[in-house]
Amino acid sequence: MILPTLRQLQFLVALGETGSFSRAAEACHVTQPTLSAGIKELEDLLGIKLAEREARGARLTHAGELAMQRASALLNDAHALVQTVQSAGALLTGPFHLGAIPTIAPFVLPQTVRALHATYPELKLYLHEDRTGRLIDQLRSRTLDAALIALPWDAPGIETLALYDDEFLFAAPPAHPLAKKNGLAPEDLKDEDLLLLEDGHCLRDHALSICRMRTGDGKDQVAATSLGTLVNMVAGGLGVSLLPKLAVDHGLFVGSDVAVREFVRPVIGRQIGMAWRAGSPREADARKIAEVVKAQLATAPH
Structure with missing residues (x-):
């Protein structure tokens, strides 16, 4: 079968x-x-009249109109193919799907997006917020190109790059005895009602690890769906909690009746890192975005 050329379609x-x-x-x-010869060749190839000359120009036949619609779509696809291939060797151009967990996204993505837009105007960044497990699944299925997650997180077939050490801070109602204690240590929380995020949030697992608690200890029967809800629960006197310093520095508890204290020895609760699928053709882009994220974290409010 002989197919029309792109030039013939362009003429039509x-x-x-x-x-x-x-x-x-x-x-x-x-x-x-x-042009007339090209249209005639296309008509001969398709075996049907596509255009008719008139006194004041020309008009397409019904078959010509149908052919033109499909030709326009094919030409658009051809242009997209050229643009995709030409930009393949350039960093941070075209679409890039970036995921982030809810306890990181609001405190990292806004300034990161602004910085990327200013430096890489050809980048079309699509953001996805979800829990770590689902983000990892989307990396494996190639729905996402990279994701900002909390480390450590062991996931076969996924590579990670640590970017930032995020401390945990103690949060309690202002009148709570530990809010005024000198030399506060994680061990002081062993007999407290520790409020955590609900199951599925990696921040919950990291907090339990710091306090050496198990989920079956009965100290976390009430769980929050978000960091904002967690702060409100603490303010309501339901218990104490651990909050990531990154979120606190970005004003998480401002306006809430909550006392936030550092531990006498800084407690690194988690690392913020970039993850991508091993062997991904977008690895270089993921690493470059990770550099931008790291620079933004270094200038975060303290």
Whole structure:
């Protein structure tokens, strides 16, 4: 089967858009006889009349209109193919799908997006917020190109790059005895009602690890769906909690009746890192975005 050439399709689209052989030839930067010959070759190939000359120009037949619609779509795809291939060797161009967990996204992504937009205007960044397990699944299925998650997180087939050590801070109602204790240590929380995020949030697991608690200890029967809800629960006197310093530095508890204290020895609760699928063709892009994220974290409010 002999297929039409892109040039022939371009001639047909131009003729349909201009309604004139002469204007179509001008738009395609060819002579009118060349364009007329191209249309005739296309008609012979398809075995049907596509255009009719009129006193004041030309018009497409019904078959010509249908052919023009499909030709326009094919030409658009051809242009997209060229742009995709030409940009393949350039960092941070075209679409990039970046995921982030809810306890990181609000405190990292806004300034990161601004910095990337300013430096890489050809980058089309699509953001996805979800829990770690689902983000990892999306990396494996190639739905995401990279994701900001909390480390450590062991996931076969996924590579990670640590970017930032995030401390845990103690949060309690202002009148709570531990809110005024000197030399506060994680061991002081062993007999407290520790409020945590609900199951599925990696921050919960990290907090339990710091306090050497098990989920079956009965100290975390009430769970929050978000950090904001967790702060409100602490303010309501339901218990104490651990909050990531990154979130606190970005004003998480401002306006809430909550006392936040550092431990006498800094407690690194988690590392913020970038993850991507091993062998991904977007690894270089993921690492470059990770550099931007790291720079933004270094200038975060303290």
